[in-house]
Amino acid sequence: xxxxxxxxxxxxxxxxxxxxxxxxxxxxxxxxxxxxxxxxxxxxxxxxxxxxxxxxxxxxxxxxxxxxxxxxxxxxxxxxxxxxxxxxxxxxxxxxxxxxxxxxxxxxxxxxxxxxxxxxxxxxxxxxxxxxxxxxxxxxxxxxxxxxxxxxxxxxxxxxxxxxxxxx
Numbered sequence: 304x305x306x307x308x309x310x311x312x313x314x315x316x317x318x319x320x321x322x323x324x325x326x327x328x329x330x331x332x333x334x335x336x337x338x339x340x341x342x343x344x345x346x347x348x349x350x351x352x353x354x355x356x357x358x359x360x361x362x363x364x365x366x367x368x369x370x371x372x373x374x375x376x377x378x379x380x381x382x383x384x385x386x387x388x389x390x391x392x393x394x395x396x397x398x399x400x401x402x403x404x405x406x407x408x409x410x411x412x413x414x415x416x417x418x419x420x421x422x423x424x425x426x427x428x429x430x431x432x433x434x435x436x437x438x439x440x441x442x443x444x445x446x447x448x449x450x451x452x453x454x455x456x457x458x459x460x461x462x463x464x465x466x467x468x469x470x471x
Contacts, residue, residue: 312352315361316345322433323369329428330373332417344372366429366443374421415465419458426454427462 320341327337327344348368355364416424422444429435429443430451440451 312349315365316348319362319365323365326428326433327369327373329432330425332413336376340372340376341369344369347372360439360442363439363442367445370425370443377421415462419461423454423458426451427458430455
């Protein structure tokens with residue numbers, strides 16, 4: 304027999320899973336990593352489902368769990384890359400040869416977004432690609448809507464500065 308909270312969580316997770324995976328793919332830059340992090344996030348959400356009240360914004364709650372899982376993943380990946388780098392075994396792939404000019408421009412933007420601080424990157428992706436409001440972004444990141452707005456603003460400002468420096 305499935306308890307009410309489990310059934311509600313399953314419906315919530317199934318309804319929002321595709322958009323959470325799309326968000327994580329943009330945030331992490333890899334569909335494979337996004338699937339793994341999404342599975343981890345949904346498992347964490349399932350374990351905490353009884354804490355989700357009926358009045359809560361379930362979508363923002365899932366985004367918060369997914370964002371926290373992604374930030375943890377990014378911290379671990381950064382530490383692992385640092386260890387490999389210390390050994391002289393950098394695994395940063397080179398840009399694909401023979402790509403179009405447009406693909407090269409997109410790659411520059413993607414790399415610039417990847418260099419943003421994780422919370423700014425998360426806020427930017429949630430705002431621009433997931434079309435979330437600042438209230439929802441704030442709930443997902445565990446901050447006020449004003450702080451969420453500031454994260455998006457700072458991310459855009461950093462991207463503009465970095466992209467203006469790039470030769471065209």
